[in-house]
Structure formats: C-alpha cells, structure tokens
Amino acid sequence: MGMNDFIRGLRQRRTTDTGQISLVERACPAGFTLFHYTEIDSTNEAAKRLVEGGEAVPAVLWAEKQTSGRGRRGRVWDSPTGNLYCTVLEPLRGDMVEAGRRSYLFGLAISTAINSFLPVPNAQLKWPNDVLINGAKVSGVLLETAVCPVTGDRYLITGFGVNVAMAPEGVAYKTTTLAAHEAQTTVERLLGAILDQLCLLDQLYRFEGFAAIRAQWRAQAAGIGESVTVNLPNGTSLQGKFTDLDDMGALLLDCGDAHYTITAGDVFFGPVGSAPPVAAAE
Numbered sequence: 001m002g003m004n005d006f007i008r009g010l011r012q013r014r015t016t017d018t019g020q021i022s023l024v025e026r027a028c029p030a031g032f033t034l035f036h037y038t039e040i041d042s043t044n045e046a047a048k049r050l051v052e053g054g055e056a057v058p059a060v061l062w063a064e065k066q067t068s069g070r071g072r073r074g075r076v077w078d079s080p081t082g083n084l085y086c087t088v089l090e091p092l093r094g095d096m097v098e099a100g101r102r103s104y105l106f107g108l109a110i111s112t113a114i115n116s117f118l119p120v121p122n123a124q125l126k127w128p129n130d131v132l133i134n135g136a137k138v139s140g141v142l143l144e145t146a147v148c149p150v151t152g153d154r155y156l157i158t159g160f161g162v163n164v165a166m167a168p169e170g171v172a173y174k175t176t177t178l179a180a181h182e183a184q185t186t187v188e189r190l191l192g193a194i195l196d197q198l199c200l201l202d203q204l205y206r207f208e209g210f211a212a213i214r215a216q217w218r219a220q221a222a223g224i225g226e227s228v229t230v231n232l233p234n235g236t237s238l239q240g241k242f243t244d245l246d247d248m249g250a251l252l253l254d255c256g257d258a259h260y261t262i263t264a265g266d267v268f269f270g271p272v273g274s275a276p277p278v279a280a281a282e
C-alpha cells in the first residue's frame with residue numbers, strides 16, 4: 001500500500017487532498033484512520049488483511065472502485081466507479097449478538113443519510129439492513145468478523161455499498177440508484193453524512209441502549225405488520241406476518257400456528273409466491 005492510499009490522523013491533510021476527501025476525513029469518528037483507495041479488491045478484504053496482519057486500527061476504508069466486491073452469502077457486489085464502497089473496522093466489544101445489534105446502526109445511518117439528500121425522503125430499511133427506495137434496493141451491508149492472530153482480539157468489519165450512480169442489472173431483485181431519485185449529493189458528501197449519522201447513533205446506543213436504535217429502525221422499516229416470505233440460510237422458507245424486531249434485532253414472524261424468531265435470512269414482501277426461489281434469492 002502506497003502513501004497515496006493512506007490518510008493517517010484525522011487532521012493531517014495531504015497536499016493532494018481535494019476538498020471532497022477532506023470532507024470525509026472530517027466526518028471520520030474520532031480516533032479512526034481513513035484509508036482511501038482509488039481501486040482495491042474489496043474494502044472488507046482490506047480490513048481483514050489489516051487484522052490478520054496484526055495491523056488493525058479503528059479505521060474507515062473507502063474505495064472509489066472494487067474489483068472483487070462481495071455481497072451477503074458470497075454473492076458478487078458490482079463495484080464500478082461512481083458508487084460508494086466503504087468498510088468500518090472497529091474492535092468487537094461483546095459477542096455476536098452485540099455485532100448484530102451494531103449492524104442496525106449502519107443500516108439506520110445509511111437510510112437516514114440517504115433520506116437527507118432525497119427530494120422525497122422515502123428510503124426505507126429492509127430487515128436486517130438493506131435500504132430500499134420504492135421497494136428497490138439501493139444499499140446493502142455486509143457484516144464480518146476477524147481475529148488478530150497476535151493478540152487474539154476480535155474485530156468487527158462492517159462493509160456497505162450504496163448505488164449512487166449505477167445499479168446492477170440481471171439480479172434477482174429490483175435495484176435502483178440515488179441518481180434515479182434525483183438525490184442532490186456526491187459519493188463524498190454521502191459518505192460524510194453516513195459517518196456523521198454513525199457517530200450520532202453510536203452515542204445514542206451507548207447512552208440509551210439498543211431500544212433507542214430499534215425505535216428509530218422501526219420508524220423507517222418496510223413491511224412491519226405485513227405478510228412476508230423469509231428465505232432461510234438452510235434452504236427452507238417461511239411465510240407469515242412480520243410483527244416486530246426483538247431486543248437483539250431478530251425478526252419476529254407470526255405464522256398463525258407458530259411464532260418464529262429469525263436471526264438470519266432474506267425477506268421478500270408481497271403476496272405468497274412472490275419471493276424468488278431460495279437459491280436465487282437476494
């Protein structure tokens with residue numbers, strides 16, 4: 001990695017910095033290092049390499065383009081120049097339930113930031129942390145963990161992508177872009193706004209706990225109280241009413257004769273039978 005790809009220290013400016021990069025730099029949470037790449041395989045992979053190489057620091061890794069962007073469940077995440085690709089690397093304090101709870105901060109931060117740029121602020125969250133505009137996906141979050149081989153410390157690697165200018169075609173779900181909804185923003189301004197929101201939500205979480213995050217999440221959620229299909233990781237699917245989130249962030253599904261608490265899966269809205277087959281599901 002060359003110095004061109006690395007900004008260490010929140011107030012240290014490189015002479016080549018554009019005002020736009022400084023904007024992202026200023027929005028980085030205190031104590032986080034900003035890594036900026038014009039091109040990289042995947043910001044999540046870069047974060048993992050830092051951890052596995054014993055060089056982890058709290059960091060924001062931002063790439064203008066990814067050559068091997070990854071989505072959830074091993075899917076490809078198309079990553080041409082023009083969209084936002086970012087990963088936040090932070091120590092994992094707590095267990096995997098805590099990791100899951102933190103992922104809601106990200107979905108919420110992204111959705112709130114997107115709404116601040118939309119003429120009609122109708123971005124919504126799809127469980128667990130996709131962002132939709134008019135039912136089409138504009139953003140997704142990939143949550144991973146890694147362990148430092150030197151210290152044994154665990155890290156949370158939260159990657160997110162936002163379709164600012166381009167959306168993938170030929171995928172099994174509807175996609176859209178911010179540009180298609182006349183969002184008045186740039187990739188840099190959007191990332192700055194997301195990082196600002198993350199800082200605010202982090203404070204809220206620390207002081208008021210997950211209940212406060214859950215309340216905000218619910219206020220922006222799509223499909224609560226509606227019929228949904230959930231494709232589960234084991235290849236089966238369930239249909240029922242999406243009643244709520246529990247205090248760990250699990251989806252509560254009322255299937256009439258049975259109630260389920262779902263911690264992983266893909267949700268589809270609409271009438272029974274409208275979800276794609278499990279293998280092709282988003």
Ligand code: BTN
Binds near residue numbers: 045
């Ligand atoms: C999803 O499938 O919805 C999650 C998509 C996550 C994509 C982001 S882009 C930045 C980071 N790097 C990756 O390779 N993936 C995540």
